[in-house]
Amino acid sequence: MWEWLWQWIFPDQCLVCGQYGTPLCLHCGARCPAYTAAPPDCGADSVTIVYRYTGAMRHIILRLKYAKQPRLARVLGTLLAQATWPAWPHAVVVPIPGAPQRVAARGYDQAVLLAQQVATVRQMPMQTNLIRVRNTTAQAHLSRMQRQHNIKDAFVWQGGMAPATIILVDDICTTGATLREAIVVLRQAGATHVHVVVVARGTQHTPHASSGTHGG
Numbered sequence: 001m002w003e004w005l006w007q008w009i010f011p012d013q014c015l016v017c018g019q020y021g022t023p024l025c026l027h028c029g030a031r032c033p034a035y036t037a038a039p040p041d042c043g044a045d046s047v048t049i050v051y052r053y054t055g056a057m058r059h060i061i062l063r064l065k066y067a068k069q070p071r072l073a074r075v076l077g078t079l080l081a082q083a084t085w086p087a088w089p090h091a092v093v094v095p096i097p098g099a100p101q102r103v104a105a106r107g108y109d110q111a112v113l114l115a116q117q118v119a120t121v122r123q124m125p126m127q128t129n130l131i132r133v134r135n136t137t138a139q140a141h142l143s144r145m146q147r148q149h150n151i152k153d154a155f156v157w158q159g160g161m162a163p164a165t166i167i168l169v170d171d172i173c174t175t176g177a178t179l180r181e182a183i184v185v186l187r188q189a190g191a192t193h194v195h196v197v198v199v200a201r202g203t204q205h206t207p208h209a210s211s212g213t214h215g216g
Contacts, residue, residue, distance in 0.1 A: 016056045026079070039173075039201070042173075042177075042180040044183055044195060045193045046195045047179075048084075048085040049198045050197075052201065058200070064076065064110050064171070073117060076117075080118055080197060081117065081121035087122075088165050091166065091193075092127050093124050094130050095111040095130070095169045096130070096168060096179070098111060100134075111170050114199070118169055118197070127163065133156050154181060164192050167197055170196075170199075172200055172202065173196075179196055183196075
C-alpha cells in the first residue's frame with residue numbers, strides 16, 4: 001500500500017524519455033546500448049548479455065540495488081525475458097543468490113526478483129535451490145585473481161539433483177568469476193546444460209559495475 005501511495009504522489013518517470021509510470025519504459029529499454037562484445041568464459045553452454053552497463057541502464061540497476069526499489073526488478077526482468085535468446089526445452093530458471101548479509105540489509109535479493117519476472121513472462125519454472133552459504137567481499141575493486149578467491153566455495157545446491165537444463169539469471173556480469181563458481185556447483189549437482197542470461201555487463205574499472213550482491 002505504501003509503495004502504491006508513494007507512486008501516486010511521486011510517480012516514476014522514464015530516465016530516457018520522461019514518460020510517467022515507469023523508470024524505464026519498454027521502448028527506451030529496447031534502445032539502451034546493446035552488449036555486443038564477447039562474453040566472459042565462465043563455463044556455461046551459452047552466455048546472453050543484453051545491455052552495456054551504461055547510461056539509463058546503469059542508473060536503473062543502481063536504483064534497484066542501492067535505493068531499495070524492488071519494483072524495478074519487474075522492468076528489468078521483463079526486458080531480460082523479452083530479449084532474444086533461445087527457448088531451451090524443459091529449462092528451469094535459477095537466480096544467482098546474493099550474499100546473505102547484503103540481502104538482509106536490502107530486504108530482498110534483486111536476482112531472485114529478476115528471475116521470478118523472467119520465469120513469469122516466459123512461463124517457465126523457477127528454483128532457488130542454489131544457495132550462497134557465506135558472505136563475500138564486494139567484487140567491485142578486486143583483481144581477477146582476488147575475485148576468483150573471494151567467491152571460491154561460496155555456493156551449494158540444496159534439495160536433490162539439479163535440473164538437467166538451467167537458465168542462470170543475474171543482473172550484472174564483469175569477469176564471470178561469480179558465474180563460473182556457480183556453474184561448477186550446478187554441474188556437480190547434476191546439471192548438464194547451463195545457459196547464462198544477464199541484464200548488463202560493465203568493465204572491471206567501471207564504478208559499481210560489480211558492486212554489491214553479485215557482479216562476478
